[in-house]
Amino acid sequence: MNEKGLLIVISGPSGTGKGTICKELLKRNDFWLSVSATTRLPRDGEENGKHYHFLTKEEFKDKIEKKDFLEYAEVYSNYYGTPKSYVLEKLEKGKDVILEIDIQGALNVKKTYKEGVFIFILPPSMEELKNRIVNRGSETPESLKTRLQSAHKEISFVKEYNYAVINDTVEESVKKIESIILSEKCRVKRINDEIDKNFINFKCKE
Ligand code: ADP
Ligand code: 5GP
Numbered sequence: 001m002n003e004k005g006l007l008i009v010i011s012g013p014s015g016t017g018k019g020t021i022c023k024e025l026l027k028r029n030d031f032w033l034s035v036s037a038t039t040r041l042p043r044d045g046e047e048n049g050k051h052y053h054f055l056t057k058e059e060f061k062d063k064i065e066k067k068d069f070l071e072y073a074e075v076y077s078n079y080y081g082t083p084k085s086y087v088l089e090k091l092e093k094g095k096d097v098i099l100e101i102d103i104q105g106a107l108n109v110k111k112t113y114k115e116g117v118f119i120f121i122l123p124p125s126m127e128e129l130k131n132r133i134v135n136r137g138s139e140t141p142e143s144l145k146t147r148l149q150s151a152h153k154e155i156s157f158v159k160e161y162n163y164a165v166i167n168d169t170v171e172e173s174v175k176k177i178e179s180i181i182l183s184e185k186c187r188v189k190r191i192n193d194e195i196d197k198n199f200i201n202f203k204c205k206e
Contacts, residue, residue: 005032005095006184007087007113010177011106012121013151014076015133017167021121022100024174029181032095034087037063040078043138053083070113073104076146080105096181103157110160117184119177120161124168126151 008031010018026033037053039060048054055063060079063069070088072081082099090097099109110118123129129151133144158164163180167173184190 003094005091005093005097006181007091007097007099007109007116008177008181009099009101009106009109009116009118010121011101011103011119011161012167013123013129013154014147015129015136015151016121016123017132017170017173018100018121020170021167021173021177022098024170025098025177028174029178030096031098032090033098033100034082036080036082036101037069037072038078038080040076040080071101071105071108073102073108075102075104076143076150082109103154107157107160115190117163117180118161119163119165119180120158121173122155122158122164122166124166 010022012018022033025031035049035051035053037055037060039055039057040052042048042052042054046052057079060072060081063081064072068084069081070084072079074080080102082101082105087097087099099106101109106118109116123132126148130144130148133139133147139147165173165176165180188195
């Protein structure tokens with residue numbers, strides 16, 4: 001058995017369904033979702049400490065200086081960051097950790113934490129992406145435009161990821177991600193020590 005947990009990084013353009021998929025993944029699996037810090041204002045129904053740790057810009061900058069983040073990025077004029085100590089602690093304890101973060105953040109994590117699994121969520125089409133953001137009702141016409149323009153640019157980074165999941169239905173997407181995680185846990189390089197201990201270096205008793 002591999003003792004350390006798996007770091008699963010999920011990203012993709014805004015509105016593609018990451019939040020919905022992660023919620024479903026957490027319902028069905030014993031994963032731990034990292035709660036990010038952000039300087040953006042809470043949306044209706046969002047709770048401090050549950051959806052995000054809502055910080056002022058000063059508080060966020062203080063944490064940057066203290067190197068408290070595994071990664072951070074500026075997204076749509078606000079800062080977002082992954083608290084480092086929680087994530088590393090959970091991984092050490094063998095917990096599988098999900099980071100739902102933007103593309104810049106994911107690529108930064110990839111540089112420092114190569115053992116992570118990087119999954120990009122794509123919408124079925126750009127038209128459907130627009131519909132989903134509009135139906136979510138969270139954006140002003142101006143921020144909708146910004147998010148759609150960014151989406152085009154962001155999708156070009158899909159090739160830096162290990163896996164791409166087209167989010168047609170939530171059910172199918174969740175099943176695909178669960179399969180990816182299961183396969184990753186069977187990779188020889190991840191269970192190498194265990195194979196050595198139990199088989200390669202195993203001495204048969206006469
Ligand atoms: P993100 O976290 O990527 O910004 P959300 O999870 O908030 O995206 O999803 C954006 C909107 O699309 C939400 O209203 C959500 O209910 C809807 N949605 C997510 N996945 C699907 C899907 N597979 N089919 C239809 N609607 C979806
Ligand atoms: P939203 O404001 O819609 O909640 O999130 C905007 C974007 O910020 C999404 O793409 C989301 O994945 C990303 N995001 C959330 N938390 C983090 C984080 O800790 N780090 C980075 N780099 N991006 C994040």
